[in-house]
Amino acid sequence: MPEQRRGLPRRVAGEPWPPAGMAIPGRIESRAASASTAVMSSAPEARDASPGTGRVPPAAAFGAPSATASPRSPAAPPGRRVGLGQAAAAREAPVASPIGRRQGLGVAAMPREDLPSVSETVPVTIPMTTPSAAPLHMAPVKRRGRRGPLGTVDAVPVLAAILAGALLLIVVASAAVLIVRMLLFGSSAGAAFLSTFPGTSELPDWVPVGQPAWVQWQHWLNAFFIVLIIKTGWMVRTQRKPSAMWQPRSGRGTKISIEVFVHVFLDILWLANGVVFWILLFATGQWARVVPVSWDVFPNALSAALQYLSLSWPAEDGWTNYNALQVLAYFVTIFLAAPLAAVSGLRMSPFWPTRAARLSRVYPVETARRIHFPVMLYFLLFIAVHLILVLATGALRNLNHMFWGSDESGSWAGFWMFLLGIAAIVGGVLALRPFVIQQLGAVFGKVGR
Helix, strand or coil: CCCCCCEEEECCCCCECCCCCCCCHHHHHHHHHHHHHHHHHCHHHHHHHHHHHHHCCCCHHHHCCCCCCCCCCCCCCCCCCCCCCCCHHHHHHCCCCCCCCCCCCCCCCHHHHHHHHHHHCCCCCCCCCCCCCCCCHHCCCCCCCCCEEEEEEEEHHHHHHHHHHHHHHHHHHHHHHHHHHHHCCCHHHHHHHHCCCCCCCCCCCCCCCCCCHHHHHHHHHHHHHHHHHHHHHHHHHHHCCCCCCEECCCCCCCCHHHHHHHHHHHHHHHHHHHHHHHHHHHHHHHHHHHHCCCCHHHHHHHHEEEHHHHCCCCCCECEEEEHHHHHHHHHHHHHHHHHHHHHHHHHHHCEEECCCCHHHHHCCCHHHHHHHHHHHHHHHHHHHHHHHHCCCCCCCHHHHHHHHHCCCCCCCCHHHHHHHHHHHHHHHCCCCCCCHHHHHHHHEEEEEE
């Protein structure tokens, strides 16, 4: 009889359990004994089975030992653990049960010559097990952060990068201010340069002085339209699904999104205002204030830029003459950026002739897109710098020039008019909602899905 495996003692300094010579049948042997009893009860039915009926005899027909065998199989080698299906009683488990139930065939300890042939075996359905969960070391690691266009971004590294960039910018700007101040005000060459080019070019005597009323109105309308155009342009660029479609009442034109319609509608108003501004500008002689009239505008513009950088503002007298840097900025905005925005916008608009194949090849829509978006960024930069300089170089006087038509520096009239204009612009931006723009589109065409 094979040696009985013994475990830990049940009391301190006791004998290992079970004691030597004591046989305790386990769970497997108990189940096997129950199976053996079932086999013996169904043995008469198995004896009556004939080979030609297709019925499969129980395990006893294969020459398995009887149910009176010992709980542990004598065929198992000494010292070897015997699992389910290798015990003697397990070999006697029935196999003629319905297909799909787990079968105790017990063929592990059966002699090879006693194994049934292929034609006598019963197909057994092996239940599929559910794949276990992934190992712990292969589980996905959850990263904390915000979801952005490039994926999950950790907040701490981004914040550290922003702070480091801001600190670097402050250091570089401070160094630039110190260097420029040393060059302009700490050397004879810098003093001579400022004396020759103070930052302002002389204007002819026939140029008018002051800001007439039409300039004030044109200035505010231009600001109103350009802000709404930037807002609607960003809506067109970022929209995924139009809120509605617009089409001319005649039904001949192509359907466009309502956002594109309101953007084009505002473009037309802005261009009409610009045409009126150009006409009045050249009709009244005010063009000489925003168009360079001599080549010394370039060194004077450099001088004005260096003075701004040194935090020692150049002399401001916008009522009579802008400094050279302002003249170049206004000239680029009025005569270069605005026409580029109009021409590139026309190429992308529904007003572009679809039959002009040769013109479309010369001026493809991809080129217009490459021009239109950078021009919008330029307008944003111009507006930001313009507002900063207006408020930092004598806010009340500058606001009186642009919104009240006066050269007074102590009056608050221009300031209140400025606030009123800003409120109107903000109201226009907030009014750009789907319901409002659909009502606007219904006035000039058909709005639908």
